[in-house]
Amino acid sequence: MTDDTPIDQELRALFEKLPAPRPKPGFYDRAIDAAVREREQGRVLHRSKLRWMLAGAGSAVAAGIVAVVVAGLLFDAERPRPDNAVASVHMTLDQPRTVSLVFAAGEPLENAQLTLTLPDGVEVDGFPGQRELRWETTLAAGRNRLPLTLVAVDGAGGDIVARLEHAARGRTFRLHVDVG
Numbered sequence: 175m176t177d178d179t180p181i182d183q184e185l186r187a188l189f190e191k192l193p194a195p196r197p198k199p200g201f202y203d204r205a206i207d208a209a210v211r212e213r214e215q216g217r218v219l220h221r222s223k224l225r226w227m228l229a230g231a232g233s234a235v236a237a238g239i240v241a242v243v244v245a246g247l248l249f250d251a252e253r254p255r256p257d258n259a260v261a262s263v264h265m266t267l268d269q270p271r272t273v274s275l276v277f278a279a280g281e282p283l284e285n286a287q288l289t290l291t292l293p294d295g296v297e298v299d300g301f302p303g304q305r306e307l308r309w310e311t312t313l314a315a316g317r318n319r320l321p322l323t324l325v326a327v328d329g330a331g332g333d334i335v336a337r338l339e340h341a342a343r344g345r346t347f348r349l350h351v352d353v354g
Contacts, residue, residue, distance in 0.1 A: 262350035293332025299323035326353040
């Protein structure tokens with residue numbers, strides 16, 4: 175059963191904007207059909223009330239997902255990956271290599287501070303000899319890619335530490351550089 179009323183169209187448009195997984199095809203039609211059957215069996219559940227209940231439930235799920243993503247991004251602790259491994263990249267001496275750091279944000283973050291600390295022997299191309307780079311940036315909601323062209327100037331390698339801070343909260347990310 176498909177209705178093309180303005181309310182149905184608006185409801186579907188609102189659900190499409192939610193950052194939650196999309197329901198299986200036909201879910202809303204089945205839910206409305208079930209409500210109509212219940213009404214016909216003597217249980218009064220108006221279609222408009224069901225729409226608002228579904229919209230409220232969808233909004234609650236979306237808000238929960240956003241809260242989890244933001245909390246994960248801004249959790250004020252350095253956490254190792256579950257297998258205690260650190261992401262790594264292999265570089266060749268004096269050969270520039272572009273790597274991308276990806277920061278996911280549940281919502282836009284203005285005036286975020288990013289600090290990049292480099293190990294001895296690894297430089298960001300164009301910033302020779304600098305062990306630490308800092309700047310202020312704005313992250314868009316979703317995935318934010320930061321491409322860095324690195325150059326290994328000696329064989330030491332080590333960890334690149336990226337610290338993202340926003341509103342007195344922060345998160346630390348590590349990337350191990352192996353030079354060989």
